Each structure stands twice: as structure tokens, then as C-alpha cells.
Amino acid sequence: KNEVEQSPQNLTAQEGEFITINCSYSVGISALHWLQQHPGGGIVSLFMLSSGKKKHGRLIATINIQEKHSSLHITASHPRDSAVYICAVWTSGGSNYKLTFGKGTLLTVNP
Amino acid sequence: SAVISQKPSRDICQRGTSLTIQCQVDSQVTMMFWYRQQPGQSLTLIATANQGSEATYESGFVIDKFPISRPNLTFSTLTVSNMSPEDSSIYLCSGTNRGFTEAFFGQGTRLTVV
Numbered sequence: 001k002n003e004v005e006q007s008p009q010n011l012t013a014q015e016g017e018f019i020t021i022n023c024s025y026s027v028g029i030s031a032l033h034w035l036q037q038h039p040g041g042g043i044v045s046l047f048m049l050s051s052g053k054k055k056h057g058r059l060i061a062t063i064n065i066q067e068k069h070s071s072l073h074i075t076a077s078h079p080r081d082s083a084v085y086i087c088a089v090w091t092s093g094g095s096n097y098k099l100t101f102g103k104g105t106l107l108t109v110n111p
Numbered sequence: 112s113a114v115i116s117q118k119p120s121r122d123i124c125q126r127g128t129s130l131t132i133q134c135q136v137d138s139q140v141t142m143m144f145w146y147r148q149q150p151g152q153s154l155t156l157i158a159t160a161n162q163g164s165e166a167t168y169e170s171g172f173v174i175d176k177f178p179i180s181r182p183n184l185t186f187s188t189l190t191v192s193n194m195s196p197e198d199s200s201i202y203l204c205s206g207t208n209r210g211f212t213e214a215f216f217g218q219g220t221r222l223t224v225v
Contacts, residue, residue: 002153004153031211040120040121040219042216042217042218043205043216043219045213045216050212086154088154088214090211098159099144099154099156099214101146103152103153104153
């Protein structure tokens, strides 16, 4: 079982729909990132969360530390939101920190 | 936040050759990492690039295949040596600030080995 599980793997929506992507993790973490990966491979960090909720424009991210679960919501989705969304968690082993990534959710928003 | 410039963005290479990927950061970052993303897979950590010393490699990755340099706090290189088609992947560098509260990513290098 992967340490970071995302669902769904693929998501197709119509423009304007409300979208939710879920992330569950099984390890202790210091923080969680939501990332956006474009077709060329480049990655943009959308949010870093260690508790609660954050909002940036039409994007909202929440995290429940006790339940080891986070969600990324997109309101009023648009075709330009089409990308792979990746959940990643900071884990540490002694003094070594590393990001562990989910497999990503491929979002396609149709006009 | 820091900006990481990664070069090249893509390359097609002959098997048996080597490719060096560079990442330049516009400000000092505490730690730098190199990842590989094979087709259809999640990002996997290759190694942590340590400034002025040997990189720390994850299980399954070795220095002879993936030599890494980090001469200062703003620059690192990853070389993919003696390439085979199985090395065709996206390679990505990232950096983090001291408190691990921010992560910055390069644009990725899409490597195809023929």
C-alpha cells in the first residue's frame, strides 16, 4: 500500500463544476503539499498545509491531521484547470526529510 | 519564494551516452532534491543533494548511475550515466527552505533514450 493515496485517479468535469480531489496518507507528517503538474512536466506548488484550511482564488485546500486526510477543491472549474494534481507529504527519518508523492489525479475540464 | 531554472527541458539521447541536468535557484535553499517520474508513475526521490559533499541516495539509486553535484546553495546537477531506454523519464529538481514550509520545483526535464 502506498504511503500517499489519491482519489480519483482520473476526473472529467464540465466547465463550471465543483471539483474535489482527495488525499489520504498513512505516515506521520510535518506538512502536506498540493501540487499542479502541467503536460510538459513542470510542477507548481499550490498549497502547503499543516492544519486547517487555505484558499487561493478558486482553489481551497483542507487537511484533517487526526484523520490523515486532505482535500483539494476547485470551484467554478475551467478548462485551464486541466492538469495533474499531486498530493505530497513531508516525512522524516531522523534528520532526513523527504517528500513522498501520491500518483496524482488527472483532471480534464471540458468547455 | 524561490524560482528554480532547470535545463534542458527535454532531450533525446542515444543509449550508452550521459546527460547532465542543471538546476539554478535564484536564492539560497536549504536542501535540494532530485526526483524521477517514470511514465504513469508517481515521483520518486533519487537523492538529496548535499552542499559540498556526496549526495544521499535512496534505495535503488547509486552514485555511479546518477552522480550529483551541489557546489553551493543555489546550484546542483544530476547526470544520468550510460543511459538505456529504461531511463526515459521526467527528472525534476526541487528545493526547500529551512523550516520545510515551502517546496520549490524546477520545470522538469523530459528525457527520451533511443
